[in-house]
Amino acid sequence: MAKNLEVIEQSTNKLTLAERQQKKPKKKKNKLKAVWMYTLLSIFLVVSIFPFYWMFIGATNDSSKMFTNPPTLLPGDQFMTNLTNLNESIGIFRVLFNSLFVSGLYVVIALAVCASAAYVLAKYNFKGKKFIFTAFLLSMMIPYQATLIPLFQMMSDFNLLNTYFAVIAPQLCFPFAIFLLRQNFLAFPTELMESARLDGASETRIFISIVIPSMRPALAAASIFLFMTQWNNFMWPLVVLNTNDMYTFPVALSSLMGLSYIDYGQVMMGVTLATVPIIAFFLTLQKQFISGMLGSALK
């Protein structure tokens, strides 16, 4: 008996020993893996951060410093000069206001329009629903170049050229945002809506007080997307805006790109200023955005 026990004990000991022996190299392997992982990640980090760093270098240096060999890698002292020059050429505050106003208003209205459309397409049944939804999706396939001139002509006929309205209106109903929101609305429990109905809530009330609040993450994702779209929108504002004081950021920055002379200090300063609001907007909505991703992952 005792012998047997001993044998068992020995064998377990052996096992643990063997295990230990196995574990040691494993740990080493893991460590090695981690080192590789972090090296790789740092390389990616540098690759993705460097353009922003270079942008900052450009914004604080004289234009000619961007062309030296070896390249200038330290921030310079031309920050204020570039800022003043840029303000003189494009009028930063006016342009910033235009861009913020256009993008902000666009997000609010487009979100209202797209969320309503998505809600109807997700939760109501009516004739031709599928057709309408397919039509929305198909419209994503039309390249904007094809609609540019007819739209321009339309705006010109309505005498709306060079207005904020002309910049905002054409894209208010944004197929991708409708699609995104519809998929999220589909997951909303219909039973909740029904019980609200039994309690006597109107359809508008159900939408605004019950559905919308629980859809915050999806709405945040959609609004980041819409904001980016409008903030970066270039071709359409360029075509419909006719005076420098109406320009949005991308159009104003592009006006710095002359023929034989480009002041990169100004350009980089402008790009820096144009990037800040997007980062701020993302950070504000980040919490919602990430919880939205987690939420959908848990499903």
Added chain:
Amino acid sequence: MKKVTGLVSISMMLVLSLFLAACGNGGSEDEGSGDSNKVTAWAWNINVPVLEKAAEKFKEENPDFELEVVEMGTDDVYSKLTTGLQAGGKGLPDIVLVEDDRVQGYMSAFPDAFVNVSDKGFDEMKDSFPSYKTELVSKDGAMYGFPFDGGPTGVFYRTDIFEEAGVNAEDIKTWDDYIEAGKTIKEKTDKAMIGLDLNGDDGLYRMMLNQQGTFYFDDEKNVALTSEESKKAMKVQQTLNEEGLVKETVGWDAWISAMTSGDVATAPSGAWLYGSITQQGKDTSGNWGLIELPAFEEGGNRASNLGGSNYMIPSASNNADLAYDFMEFFSTNKDVQLSAMEGGLFPSLNTIYDNEAFTKEVEFFSNQPIWSLLADEMDSIPAVNYTGDYAVAKDEAVKAQSEIANGKGIEEALKASEDRLKNRIQ
């Protein structure tokens, strides 16, 4: 319920403000139509101060005159102009700046879209401009634009590198001399002679074609990529490349940077390069020189053109007469044209070439009077045919150039490009 009404009223307010904003700015749209003393112009950066200065002077005689310059990027001007013309002349300005290589394209794609300035009396001023410029803006003998700046060419070179290698730039008379000088420089200083974007741009090839009085197309608008002149030009580039005298510079910025940082010794280019190198290579002052383009044979033509622009008046302008008066003043006023030089633009108005601004010594170029050298060229620049198919032809020429750089025979590559071009423009 309170929350609901709150939301509704907020959104109502937003919609309202949107429409108010729309109305508020609606007034500024109809420039030109409502305000008969106001002229709008589209131009890119360095041209804006010139226009503004001209407007100031024009106001002395016409106190009510008003000019609104809308500043935009060069490519943006074309995007907006093309859209407006496509839409049948909607939302266009009274004056628009168009580069040399685009003028004929616009005139042939939109035949009635621009005002015939010969009808309005601009023919009288024709002699004040070099013939290659006036021919460029003409169709069937009538002018449709005002010649503005030109791009007389030369070889910009780094005097410090040439000195180090012991080469005298003034001795370079032909392209063969140029190649020989390049070899010496390569040997002594290990620097490249020239920066070329072999797969992206064909500026040198175009200069050499223009210099020989031809272009992608001949005078009858036939494709001429396989002409003798074209082969000779490609031959020069091929030799430069084979001898290892070329530094590949992809894009404009790399090209400028190669020169300002002293990686290449020379840059054959248009006069406007002055503006770029003086701004971006501030600390290289005094290390530059300029010679005329080398000729293909001893005593041959050394004048050529690269770049330049012209002003045009769209027919849709409601204020074409005033726009014409202003542009005639702009184009022929000596002070206005001299002010263009401050931004690095080279005016094509030839009545000012005896001015001090042209004869003076330029410090940046080791006190060489570079402007008079360039001005002397103007009358010898051959007029060539850009045609409306310029962009496609350029695309094919770059392909041929790239293939030759990769070892294909000159004749073969040019023939293939010519055939493709003929197919594309049928």
